[in-house]
Structure formats: C-alpha cells, structure tokens
Amino acid sequence: MVGTIGAARALVALAAGLTLAAAAVVPPLSAQSATTSAPATAVPSTNAFIAAAATGDLFEIETSKLAMERVGDPATKTFARKLVQEHTASTDELKTLVRAATLEVSLPTTLEGEPARKLEQLRGLSGPAFATAYAQMQEEALKQTVTLFESYATSGELPVLKDWAGRSLPALRQNMRTADSLTR
Structure with missing residues (x-):
C-alpha cells in the first residue's frame, strides 16, 4: 500500500505541473523531459493513474477558478472557464468509472x-x-497530463480507464496547444 501511495504521489505531482527540475527527483520519470520525444514513461498502476488524473483535474480547476477572477485578458479568461468546465466533467466521469469498476x-x-x-x-x-x-x-501541467494519459491509454491495466484516457487525449492536447499560445 505504501509503495502505491508513493508512486501515486510522484505521478500526482507531475500531473499537477511540477517543473522539469523537480521531475528529475522522481526516478521512473527522470529520464524524460516534457519537451523531448523520449520513449513513454513507465505505465502507472491503475490507482496511481486515478490519483494523478484526479489531482490534475483538481489543480486545473482551482488554478483556473483563480484565473477567472484575476485576469482581464478575454482569451485567458475563456480558456480558464473552459478548463474548469472540462476538468469538472472529467472528474465526474472518473468518479463514475471508479464506482462502476x-x-x-x-x-x-x-x-x-x-x-x-x-x-x-x-x-x-x-x-x-x-x-x-x-x-x-x-x-506544463497539460504536458505532464498528456504524457500520463498517453502512457495509460497505451498500456494501462483497466480497459475502461484505458478507453477513457484515450478519449480524453484530443481535448487535453488541444488545451495544451492553447496554453502554449497564451505563453507566447
């Protein structure tokens, strides 16, 4: 149990947007940079994937709610609102899948x-x-989340979560591109 919790915490931190320097202290993921095309990371266990996905959603929701209050730029405000809606729906779907399984x-x-x-x-x-x-x-959070979801969609343990991860990827990739455009 402790090993699973430790692995989940490491993946949670990555999905929530750790810097690449901080990611280097997590041994299974240290060899891959979010900006390189290195081989996929080690596949997380189902429980670690669930914890990381849920924490990623929570991070996106909380930071985006704050952005909706604080930014004046219409594009950023629209993006933040979209993230709150999508990640709230994602969390609800994940809860349903966890219960069903x-x-x-x-x-x-x-x-x-x-x-x-x-x-x-x-x-x-x-x-x-x-x-x-x-x-x-x-x-950064979306890059890490895309990597996590790609890994689980390809090689995860639970078929229903593999399917969900795969179905989630197009929206996650689009949000990553939008976030990238906001940083330019």
Whole structure:
C-alpha cells in the first residue's frame, strides 16, 4: 500500500505541473523531459493513474477558478472557464468509472505538496505576473497530463480507464496547444 501511495504521489505531482527540475527527483520519470520525444514513461498502476488524473483535474480547476477572477485578458479568461468546465466533467466521469469498476480508491479533494505550493504561488501574484505564471503552469501541467494519459491509454491495466484516457487525449492536447499560445 505504501509503495502505491508513493508512486501515486510522484505521478500526482507531475500531473499537477511540477517543473522539469523537480521531475528529475522522481526516478521512473527522470529520464524524460516534457519537451523531448523520449520513449513513454513507465505505465502507472491503475490507482496511481486515478490519483494523478484526479489531482490534475483538481489543480486545473482551482488554478483556473483563480484565473477567472484575476485576469482581464478575454482569451485567458475563456480558456480558464473552459478548463474548469472540462476538468469538472472529467472528474465526474472518473468518479463514475471508479464506482462502476468497484475500485477501492478515493479521489483527492484537496491539493497537497507541489500542486498546493503552485496554487499558493499563483494566489500571491496579480496582473501580468499572474497571467504569465498561470499560462506557464497550465502548459506544463497539460504536458505532464498528456504524457500520463498517453502512457495509460497505451498500456494501462483497466480497459475502461484505458478507453477513457484515450478519449480524453484530443481535448487535453488541444488545451495544451492553447496554453502554449497564451505563453507566447
């Protein structure tokens, strides 16, 4: 159980947008940069995937709600609103899939560790500094989430979650491209 929790925490941190430097301390993922075309990362266990996906959703929701309050740029505000809607729906679907598969796993309801620190960092910013940090965090978080979902969709353990991960990828990739455009 402790090993699964440790692996889940490592993947959760990555899905929530750790910097590449922080990712280097996670041994299974240290060899891959989010910007390279290195081979796919090690496939997470089902419980680790669920925890990482749910934490990623929570991070996107919380940071995007904050962005909706603080940014004036219409494109960023629209993007933030879209992320809140999509990741709320994603969390609801994940909860349904977990219940249907009768898995004994609880989805996180609060951010911990690095994701919580990133959210607090955003709370301390305003104006252009906030907008820049928000866009960069979203881009990095979405890169990590796409990597996670690609890995699970290809080689995950539970077919229903593999299918969900695969169906989620087009929207995640589009959001990653949008976040990238906001950082330019």
